[in-house]
Amino acid sequence: MEIIPSAQVEPQSRKSVKKSVLVFIILAAIILGTILLSLLQLQSPKVIPADQAAKTFSADSAFSYLEGFTVAPHPLGSKEHDNVRDYLVTTLKELGVNPEIQKANSLYTRPAYISGGTVENIVGKIEGTNSKKAIMLVAHYDSVPGGPGAADDGAGVAAIIETVRVLKEMKPLQSDVIILLTDGEENGLLGSKAFTEEHLWVKDVGLVLNFEARGNEGPAFMFETSDNNSWLVNEFVQAAPTPVAHSFIYSLYKLMPNDTDLTVFKAAGLNGLNFAFGEGLGHYHTTSDNPGELSKNSLQHHGEYMLSLVRHFGDLDLTQTGKGNTLFFNILGTNMITYSEDLVIPFMLFAVVLFVLTIIHGARRKKLSLRGTLAGLLIMLGGSIGSFVIGLGLWSLLTAILSEKEWLMGSDSLIGTTYLISFSLMIFAYLSFLYKMANKKVMVGSLAMGALLMWLLLAVAASLFLKAGSYVLVWPLIFGLLGENIFFRLKENSWAGYLVTAVFAIPGLLLFSPVVYLIYILASMKLASALMVFVFLGGALLIPIFSTLKIKSNGVIPAILLGVGLLVMVINSINLLNMPTEKHPKASDITYFMDADTQKAFWAARQPLDEYTAIYINKDVKEGNTSTFFPILNWDVTYAKADVYNVDGPSMTVLSDRTENDKRMIEYQVKTNRQAEEIVVQSLSSMNISSLLINGKDVELNKTKFTKKAPLLFAYIAGQTGELNVKVTIDANDTMEWIVADRSYSIPETKGERSPKFSTYGDNSFIMKTIRD
Known part of the structure; x- marks a missing residue:
């Protein structure tokens, strides 16, 4: 056990209490000010009015295009989709581009299922003066069935049109600029798949700039690059006026199952950058993803990136892209720091050496011990686990009490951000209490270096396995160690010691705070448990302050932080009780399921019942x-029996059935008999499939053996033809058993009208039949 100097446990005088209050206020201002300063990077540029945009991008001008085609949902296969296609083709022609329609039967094989449909990509080109490789601007023009897609991805499409307007008024660039408005992205990246597999221009592409959205507001950040990105990133930093980009987020994104069109282009060997804005998650893929809810600032950011990068890269030789990867991150607004991935290991080794030297320095000055440092590591580890439990417990408690509001809690920006602030304050209270108690047994230096030892272990792991994100851990660690070396030479519980700790934590907070916020934006407060571990980790940079600074008694500062955190959480929860409102809508959905064989039907809702869905589900x-x-889907729902409507189910007719050389070849015509947009087929029996053709196109199968537990599943957008041709070859002794269903983006009967305070992902109806030999 370490010996604690008695000065640390003496009661405070009245003068000392006043000084501690002043120190606490100043340090709190420094910490809060640093965090707010770090978040200044997360801003979109100001909107440029249309009348000031002769040769620059104007969100106002782009918005006028957006309003022309985001008037209603326009998913692949719908009639409104054709209206949007025609509008975009006409608009590009009026701007001097001669677009073509690439119509293709596209199939995309994923691990669990196959998606397909007939897509109609819109492709055009602005000729360059001496093009070796072209820049390709990409956004998808299809929407989900539930909403008009103003942000996802109308903003990207409108930005491309406005960029085309500006480019046509400029002198030509050296490189060609290809415009690709992909189709069927929402159904499985079908348009980009068709372009890379079948279009002749794919061989001409030197750089892809893809634009997306996962909300309706916030800054557009560059969140993904192709491999060997050094040249791309360095040029991006030079060209983008207000860049927002973190390679740590790119590292996380690579570990996630999410895909965009750039996924397909990268798989085809093309270089590219991916952009998206992601705040306002509650509007994503819903009816409220409409022009009235879209932030024009976010649209301006899309266009600013697009035009500046096209101008910059358009006069560069895109055949010379170089090798190697670069780390990149914002610091102090839109200023960016980049360095080669080759420096990751040297910087990590420098941190290791600096840590060892700091331990030696602290031990010589009798400010720490090796045993105490190991104890500090265990306390830090236990504190991190405790933070995970606190985050999980708070979120679980709130979602249990406010279960009917859970969707709003996880998707509404105002509610989620306020909970993030309140939870973080409570984690700081926990950290302060934990380390004040620990300081009774372990010296401050040992506690601080034990925490930094955990930082070091994480930094080493990140440097080895998550290189692009290593800077988030390495640089706060290095500055923290430098601060500790100065702290060891100062008197504990002194103004100077506290100031040094705060100042050397500033670089860490500047790097760490935006990353925590961006993780929250990507994952929402549903990831509260992990987010609180990050908050605890960041707070550990301030252990010399949290463990020794006190006002009157050790419990006052933790009580203040806990009280404020609880108050913010309670006020936020009370505010939540007054929702949904038109400004803060709640998700509402209703789906009709009918088994045409048994003549049984059900209404089902994935969200808690509301005043509208309760009209359907009430007995x-x-x-x-x-x-x-309905065996094809695995949704947790609230449901009840429904009337059986006079609706025809889908059919699966055998056109031919023959056996040769122990193989059985069957050709089916699968048809929806009610003009449903989508056909879904799932195998029920065990079978070995050696080949599968859908509408004459070979399917790339990941495996050949399918069982009831691991069936073949494919969804095809039948569109206005309402049918597809399927040819399957199996072993001769296999039996054939299928579920075939069609999905309509509507329900057979509408009962009442939804209030504007509800937003929906779209109401659907599924009719299924079982087909057997």
Whole structure:
């Protein structure tokens, strides 16, 4: 056990209490000011009015295009989709581009299922003066069935059109500029797949700039690059007027299952950058993703990136892209720091050496011990686990009490951000209390170096396995160690010691705070447990302050932080009780399921029942899973029996059936008999499939053996033809058993009208039949 100097436990005089209050206020201002300063980077540029945009991008001008085609949902296969296609083609022609329609049967094989449909990509080109490789601007023009897609991805499409307007008024660039408005992105990246597989221009592409959205506001940040990105990133930093980009987020994104069109282009060997804005998650893929809810500042940011990068890269030789990867991150607004991935290991080794030297320095000055440092590591580890439990417990408690508001809690920006602030204050209270108690047994230096030892272990792991994100841990650690070396030479519990700790934590807070916020934006407060570990980790840079600074008694500062955190959480929860409102809508959905064989039907809702969905689900209400009555889907729902409407189910007709050399070849015509937009087929029996053709196109199968537990599943957008041709080859002794269903983006009967305070992902109806040999 370490010996604690008695000065640390003496009671405070009245004068000392006043001084401690002043120190606490100043340090709190420094910490809060640093965090707010770090978040200044997360801003979009100001909107440029249309009348000031002769040769620059104007969100106002782009918005006028957006309003022309985001008037209603326009998913692949719908009639409104054709209207949007025609509008975009006409608009590009009026701007002097001669677009073509690339119509293709596109299939995309994923691990769990196959998606497909007939897509109509819109492709055009602005000729360059001496093009070796072209820049390709990409956004998808299809929407989800539930909303008009103003942000996802109308903003990207409108930005491309406005950029085309400006480019046509400029002198030509050296490189060609290809405009690609992809189709069927929402159904499985079908348009980009068709372009890379079938279009002749794919070989001409030197750089892809893809634009997306996962909300309706906030800064557009560059969140993904192709591999060997050094040249791309360095040129991006030079060209982008207000760049927002973190390679740590790129590292996380690579570990996530999310895809965009750039996924397909990268797989085809093309270089590219991916951009998206992601605040306002509650509007994503819903009816409220409409022009009235879209932030014009976010649209301006899209266009600012687009035009500046096209101008910059358009006069560069895109055949010379170089090798190697670069780390990149914002610091103090839109200023960016970049350095080669080759420096990751040297910087990590420098941190290791500096840590060892700091331990030696602290031990010589009798400010720490090796045993105490190991104890500090265990306290830090236990504190991190405790933070995870606190975050999980708080979120679980709130979602249990406010279960009907859970969707708003996880998707509404105002509610989620306020909970993030309140939870973080409580984590700081926990950290302060934990380390004040620990300081009774362990010296401050040992506690601080034990925490930094955990930082070091994480930094080493990140440097080895998550290189692009290593800077988030390495640089706060280095500055923290430098601060500790100065702290060891100062008197503990002194103004100078506290100031040094705060000042040397500033670089860490500047780097760490935006990353925590961006993780929250990507994952929402549903990831509260992990987010609180990050908050605890950042707070550990301030252990010399949290462990020794006190006002009157050790419990006052933790009590203040805890009290403020709880107050913010309670006020936020009370505010939540007054929602939903038109400004803060709640998700509402209703789906109709019918088994045409058994003549049984159900209404089901994935969200808690509301005043609208309760009209449908109001008798013998049950909680369960759709797999009990519709095996293709695995949704947790609230459901009840429904009337059986006079609706024709889909059909799966055998056109031919022959056996040769132990193989059985069957050709089916699958048809929706009610003009449903989508056809879904799932195998029920075990079978070995050696080949599968959908509408004459070979399917790339990940495996050949399918069982009831691991079936073949494919969804195809039948569109206005309403049918597809399927040819399958199996072993001769296999039996054939299928579920075939069609999905319509509407329900057979509408009962009442939804209030504007509800937003929906779209109401659907599924009719299924079982087909057997």
